[in-house]
Amino acid sequence: SQQGEEDPQALSIQEGENATMNCSYKTSINNLQWYRQNSGRGLVHLILIRSNEREKHSGRLRVTLDTSKKSSSLLITASRAADTASYFCATASQGAQKLVFGQGTRLTINP
Amino acid sequence: EAGVAQSPRYKIIEKRQSVAFWCNPISGHATLYWYQQILGQGPKLLIQFQNNGVVDDSQLPKDRFSAERLKGVDSTLKIQPAKLEDSAVYLCASQGFIETQYFGPGTRLLVL
Numbered sequence: 110s111q112q113g114e115e116d117p118q119a120l121s122i123q124e125g126e127n128a129t130m131n132c133s134y135k136t137s138i139n140n141l142q143w144y145r146q147n148s149g150r151g152l153v154h155l156i157l158i159r160s161n162e163r164e165k166h167s168g169r170l171r172v173t174l175d176t177s178k179k180s181s182s183l184l185i186t187a188s189r190a191a192d193t194a195s196y197f198c199a200t201a202s203q204g205a206q207k208l209v210f211g212q213g214t215r216l217t218i219n220p
Numbered sequence: 221e222a223g224v225a226q227s228p229r230y231k232i233i234e235k236r237q238s239v240a241f242w243c244n245p246i247s248g249h250a251t252l253y254w255y256q257q258i259l260g261q262g263p264k265l266l267i268q269f270q271n272n273g274v275v276d277d278s279q280l281p282k283d284r285f286s287a288e289r290l291k292g293v294d295s296t297l298k299i300q301p302a303k304l305e306d307s308a309v310y311l312c313a314s315q316g317f318i319e320t321q322y323f324g325p326g327t328r329l330l331v332l
Contacts, residue, residue: 151311152223152263177303183332191272197262201319206251207276209322 114196114211121217128185130197133178134164134212139201142208146195155183155196156214188218223244223332226312232330238300241327245293245314249312251275254287263311264278269295302331310332 116131134140140159144152158165158174158181165172171184185192195215199208225244229275233239250271252286262300266285268276281289284303289295299306309328313321 113325142319145276149328152313152321153323153326154320157319199262206315206319207253207265212260212262216308 112125113131115196115214117169117214118212119217121214121219122188124166124188124190124218124220126188128188128192128216128218130183130196130216132181132183132211134181134198134200134209134211135179137203138176139203141172141181141206142199143172143181144197144199144210146197146213148194151196163189182205185216188216190218192216221325224312224322225315226243226310226324226327228327229325230330232332233302233331234273234312236301237259238284238298238301239329240299241297241312241329243295243312243324245295246311246316246322249316250292251315252289253293253313253315255313256329257309257311257326259308287309299329302329304331307331 114133125148138160140157142157143155145155146152156167156172158172169186174181196211197210199210227242237245241255252269254266256266266280267287269289287297294301307330309325312324315321
């Protein structure tokens with residue numbers, strides 16, 4: 110079963126704007142990860158945030174985690190056409206390596 | 221370092237036929253995963269291997285799906301017989317000592 114639920118399912122913005130995607134999950138986690146998938150390709154790891162962290166940055170990416178609300182957000186600043194892709198959150202439970210993926214957010218950046 | 225390799229990239233078969241997918245993980249990665257990704261959905265774990273042992277196959281439809289990783293390196297996933305609802309992308313991922321999974325390009329299966 111899929112634990113993460115992403116919101117929105119689809120997002121279309123203009124190049125240069127910021128994009129925010131949200132992820133909610135149901136059970137306690139060890140870490141939460143975000144992955145990107147370009148059309149017809151495999152997934153690429155973007156960023157990992159552990160359950161004892163609240164915010165993490167990587168380049169133009171900013172991830173927050175609120176374990177009390179069981180939610181996370183991914184912010185992409187100054188979006189580019191190349192950011193067009195599907196973005197998935199995935200959770201790893203305590204004591205387990207496996208990831209449970211959400212349904213994903215399809216992001217379209219319009220030039 | 222070389223990434224995760226998968227073959228074939230595309231496969232079209234008729235229902236009730238059999239099909240096999242191959243995965244070569246990143247060298248030295250002990251953990252290997254097979255996922256099924258249906259169009260418009262996130263990947264769903266089918267099976268997890270640690271070296272050549274199965275860690276989790278709770279979501280593998282064992283009446284028709286099988287997987288092996290005999291020497292703890294390459295892995296094959298087989299479907300026999302295939303059903304229409306098996307049409308999906310089959311992703312292989314490997315993992316080393318850190319929590320990041322590295323994905324291959326996937327095999328796109330169409331069952332007619």
